Amino acid sequence: MSQAVAALWASIVRTLVPIIVGAVLGFFASSNIQIDPEFENLLSGALTALFTTLYYVAVRLFETYISPKLGWLLGYAKSPDNYTADSPAKHKVD
Template identity: 75%
Template sequence: MSEAFLALWASTVRTIVPIVVGSVLGWFAGANIPLDPEFEGKLTALLTLLFTTAYYVAVRLFETYISPKLGWLLGYAKSPDSYSAEKPNKHIAQ
């Protein structure tokens, strides 16, 4: 597989995993709260956004300041800077 594909795969996985985690946590947080059905959907969306953001930021901080191995919590151990740093993008005209 090409380096470009591997970088794309890594960035996609590291984007989707926090969304899934945030969605599951948001669903669990709002599952037992009896609310108006219209408001329930909005609350679940808001909780998903908050949990996704918190999870991603926390894991990136842990990965940066504690151990790069914690990147696996995002589904792929390499951080974005390690698979894109010092590699000029061949597809962008300069």
């Protein structure tokens, strides 16, 4: 697999994993709330977006400030700035 394809795959995985986690948490959170059926989808979508954002931000903070190894919680252990050998983050511009 080429480096570009590997980088693309890593970015896709690191995007989809928080969405899936957010959807599952949103489903479980909204399943115990009794509301009007016409607002059920809205609530589920809002909770999914909220949990997805919270999960992603928390894992990125843990990965940045605690240990880069925690990136596996996003499905792929490398942070976005390490996907390619020619990453702009590796070349400091003064």
